[in-house]
Each structure stands twice: as structure tokens, then as C-alpha cells.
Ligand code: SF4
């Protein structure tokens with residue numbers, strides 16, 4: 001037994017513990033039940049609810065298990081008469097002011113207070129006075145408040161301070177007058193605010209969009225994967241009678257812990273948006289009409305055939321969004337290459353392709369561990385907090401354990417909720433100048449040659465930043481979405497890589513969408529086939545496809561007028577095209593203007609597939625509900641389209657066969 005290992009006895013059972021652990025951590029690990037409200041293993045200890053009182057031998061009165069460090073030889077009873085008396089007394093005290101409105105509370109059925117009251121509550125109350133009531137205020141469109149139910153556990157406050165990075169909730173008043181809320185009536189703006197709903201142990205904070213739409217026990221709960229950022233957060237889709245009612249996080253400590261960003265939690269609301277495309281449609285004489293799948297696919301196939309025959313396959317551009325499934329990308333590139341076209345890409349937001357021929361999707365299996373363990377982060381062109389909120393949470397986790405230094409080289413002064421130690425804010429061109437100046441100020445950088453570099457560009461701030469980076473024990477460099485979308489991305493990427501090399505650290509490359517790694521692996525780029533194999537002839541990249549204004553466009557899960565680096569050029573090219581065939585879950589006004597055929601595809605809750613995340617992990621997901629209207633999984637639509645176009649190698653019988661081919 002090491003010096004740090006202690007032995008304690010809990011309910012007659014001998015347990016090993018580490019020095020410094022709290023009693024509740026040891027009992028939790030051993031599966032011993034201790035009731036609690038304020039304690040949460042992802043938050044600091046507040047010890048304010050007293051629900052976790054336990055009986056410790058030689059202690060004059062029960063002690064809170066969440067705030068009592070273990071001691072060698074400690075004898076603990078969690079369910080002795082003294083412990084139970086204390087727990088029941090606290091429960092009775094907490095219920096004095098609780099409205100007990102479970103029948104009309106959205107938390108009912110999944111409420112910690114309700115569950116704990118079942119075990120520790122009494123059948124009646126001796127309290128005869130009036131209950132306290134608290135007026136609830138609106139704190140924004142996502143979280144509904146019913147503050148009379150609040151038990152002042154402060155989990156929401158600690159979440160804001162420790163995880164979210166902004167103290168949006170707080171407490172005022174004392175005793176019975178304590179009020180929890182936002183300061184001076186502000187709304188909640190955190191990009192991960194929905195997690196407070198999960199943390200609240202009562203129905204004080206509930207989901208506003210979900211409110212009164214279903215009871216929790218009626219819901220079917222299916223696992224799935226988030227589609228908004230490259231980490232592939234694990235989530236659960238809750239549905240009732242074929243309708244998605246809400247989305248909540250699914251615990252995966254290696255990826256999203258227990259958190260979910262608001263965009264992944266609440267974007268399910270778009271599934272029933274007015275512009276949802278639910279029927280195949282074709283344009284005739286400038287007017288849209290609903291068509292059967294057979295007819296719409298036939299028209300789409302004819303348009304594509306006509307382009308190939310009359311204009312040549314090289315006049316067809318194929319563009320996909322960065323969050324389609326691996327199977328969709330694989331089949332799409334089979335179809336396009338089967339037509340004889342080489343023009344396929346998913347990188348619509350990339351601003352510069354000059355160095356991309358040799359580049360691939362750089363999965364980084366250590367990305368999350370690195371951010372959690374680092375003591376220095378260099379952000380290059382990244383608003384990490386908003387773009388990849390759960391990666392930013394990892395940096396905040398690191399901050400709880402150690403002093404993490406931050407250097408940012410950004411095109412805007414983003415509100416990161418942390419004050420950087422050094423911030424270089426300038427135009428996209430200036431980012432590369434600052435990055436080069438920091439590299440040239442690193443020790444042993446004399447031999448490094450950077451084109452166009454002049455010593456006069458280096459200032460004291462660059463030298464100080466370089467010193468900070470070189471003194472760090474565990475630095476990391478993150479190149480983010482703003483760099484990706486800048487018109488000198490290739491240079492920034494090379495420089496970021498050089499800095500990582502000089503600092504002997506990990507370079508974390510972030511991308512748009514949830515599955516650009518899968519798109520690369522499937523060959524949805526103009527210069528790589530499946531498995532990133534070489535291609536005989538390189539096609540046009542996304543930017544070139546719009547700049548050259550081709551005759552025909554095949555779009556999959558993308559709205560180029562919104563999703564492109566140069567949306568003006570994209571829209572113009574699409575409007576001038578001879579034919580545009582769109583496979584999408586939504587139809588925008590612009591799309592109705594430029595498209596000729598609209599084929600409705602199923603969004604992620606309505607089809608099965610797989611994606612590859614930033615860590616390089618392939619994650620499968622299954623359809624949670626049936627496709628709405630006539631929508632169909634994109635791979636099925638592509639498969640039939642390929643059949644109509646007589647393209648070989650696309651006749652997969654089912655998703656399993658297709659997944660295996662990918
Ligand atoms: S609102 Fe909920 S999480 Fe916040 S203090 Fe009250 S009970 Fe705790």
C-alpha cells in the first residue's frame with residue numbers, strides 16, 4: 001500500500017481511498033448510496049445543502065460526506081439511525097419551501113429532489129406557515145425558470161464560473177431571502193448554457209423549447225452523434241411518437257464528458273422548420289411542383305446526362321457539406337467519378353488552397369487530452385470558445401488545475417472569457433506576420449527561413465510571447481476556423497506547424513462541420529480518392545468550381561449561398577448554371593431560385609450512418625425517428641441516382657454493405 005493510500009470502513013466494508021479524497025468520492029466509487037444535491041463530481045465543492053450528512057465514528061455530529069476528507073481508519077456509517085435522522089431532517093427542511101408541484105413540473109420523473117424525497121422524505125410536514133414564493137424572470141429563449149422550486153444548491157452558479165467561464169447566475173440575499181438568478185435581469189448568453197438544465201437537481205431550470213411537450217417517462221431515448229463540431233459529441237435523442245422532443249448529452253469522458261453545446265442541444269428545433277424540404281420537387285417553366293421520387297430522380301438523371309453529353313463531365317461541379325455521413329461521401333464520389341468528373345469537394349469555407357494538394361485531414365487522437373493537460377495554448381485564427389465550445393471547456397478544465405498561459409493570434413478580439421497573456425489582433429495577413437515574428441523569436445530559430453521575413457517586424461511582445469511558449473512544460477498550438485477561412489490559410493498552417501515543431505508540441509487542426517475527416521477519408525476532395533489514395537487527375541477545388549462558373553452543380557447537404565468562403569461568387573455561379581440538382585433537408589429561397597430539382601434528404605435524426613471525429617475515431621449513429629414526409633437517407637437517393645445514370649460500383653444493397661466498402 002503506497003503512502004497515499006488509506007483504508008476506511010464504510011458500513012462495515014473496508015475501502016481503499018487516496019489521501020485528499022472526499023468521503024463521497026470513495027462511497028461513490030464503491031457504489032454506496034449517499035444522497036446529495038449540491039455535490040457534483042464535475043464542479044467544485046460547495047457543501048451547502050447538507051443532504052449528504054453521514055455518521056462518522058468519534059465525530060460529535062453527522063458530517064457532510066462531500067466536504068469531509070478521508071482519514072486512515074475512519075469508520076463511516078451512511079445509513080445508521082444518526083445518519084438517517086440527519087438526512088431526513090435536511091430533506092424535510094428543503095421541502096418546507098418547495099412547491100411540490102411535480103404534476104405540472106417538467107422535471108417530474110427525472111428530478112433528484114423527487115427521487116431523494118421518495119427515499120428520505122416523510123409522508124407529511126409539520127410546517128404550517130405559508131410557503132415562500134419567488135417570481136421567475138425570463139433569462140433567455142433556452143432556459144425556463146421556476147425559481148420557487150430552487151433549493152439554492154448553487155450548481156448553476158458554479159457551472160458558469162468553472163465550466164462556462166462566465167458568471168451569469170448568482171445569488172443575492174440571505175436565509176429565506178436568497179434568490180438565484182442572472183445579475184440585473186440579464187439573459188444567459190453562454191454557448192453551453194443548456195448544461196445548467198441537466199445540472200439543476202430540481203425543476204427550477206428546465207428546457208424552454210421542450211416545456212410541456214412530453215413527460216420524461218414517455219420518451220424513447222436513442223444514442224446519436226452531434227453534427228455541429230468535429231469532436232463528435234455523444235448525445236441522446238429523445239422522441240415521442242416519431243417526433244424528436246429534445247436532445248441531451250450522453251456521457252463520454254473521452255469526448256464531451258457530460259456536456260453538450262447549445263447548438264447541438266437545441267438545433268433539433270430546425271427539424272420542423274418551415275423551410276424543411278419534405279417532397280421531391282422539380283422546376284417547370286420557372287415554377288416549382290411536387291413530383292414523385294421516380295419522376296424527380298429521372299429528371300435529375302436526365303439533367304446530369306445532358307450535362308455530360310453536351311458540355312462534358314468536367315463541366316459538372318459536386319459539392320457536399322462538411323457534416324454528411326461517411327457513407328454519403330463515399331457514394332457521392334463514386335457517382336461523380338463514375339460520371340468522369342473530377343470536381344468534388346466539401347471544403348466550401350476554406351479560403352486558400354495553394355498548399356492543399358499534399359494536405360489531408362489531420363486527425364489528432366491526442367487533441368482533447370492535450371488541451372486538458374496543457375499549460376500553454378497558442379490559438380491561431382480561432383474563436384475556440386464559440387467554434388468548438390467543448391474543446392474550450394477542456395482548456396477551462398486545465399485552468400482549474402494549473403496556471404494556463406494563453407497567446408492568441410486572431411483576426412478579431414474574440415471574447416474568450418479569459419484574458420490572454422499576449423494577444424496579437426490584426427488582419428488575416430497580419431496573423432501570419434505575428435506568427436512568423438513569434439517563431440523567429442523562439443530559441444534556436446536563427447536557421448529558420450520564412451519567405452518575406454524582415455527582422456524589423458519583430459517587437460518586444462513577440463519576444464515575450466515566444467519566451468512564454470518556450471518556457472511552457474506542455475504547450476500546444478491550435479489552428480482554427482478563422483485561419484481555415486482566411487485567404488492565406490496555407491501559409492498560416494505551415495507557420496503553425498513550424499511553431500509546434502519549435503515548441504515540440506502538438507498541433508491541433510480544427511475544421512468546419514462534424515465530418516470533414518470522414519469526407520477526406522471517403523475521397524470527397526478533388527485530389528484524393530477513398531482512403532486518401534492518389535488520383536490520376538486533380539479536379540477543381542470548391543473555390544475554383546465557383547470561380548469558373550461551371551455548367552452544372554450537384555449539391556449534397558449544403559447551401560453554398562450561406563456556407564461558402566465567397567458566398568457572392570457561389571450564388572452567382574449557381575444562378576448562371578445550366579442545371580443545379582440539390583439533395584438537401586431544407587430549401588432556402590435562394591435555392592429555389594437557382595435549383596432545377598430538389599431531392600429531400602433525411603437529417604441526422606432520421607438516417608443511420610457513421611462519422612469520423614477530430615480524434616480519428618469512427619462513430620456510428622442510428623436513425624432515431626422515421627424520415628419526415630418523403631425525405632430519404634442521402635445514400636439511398638445517391639444509390640438510385642447512380643443506378644439511373646448506369647454508374648457501376650454503387651449498387652450497395654444496404655447500409656452495412658456500403659459502410660464496409662468505406
Ligand atoms: S436554480 Fe437549480 S441549479 Fe441553480 S441553485 Fe437553484 S436548484 Fe441549484
Ligand code: FES
Nearest residue numbers: 036047049050066
Ligand atoms: S451534497 Fe454534501 S452538502 Fe450538499
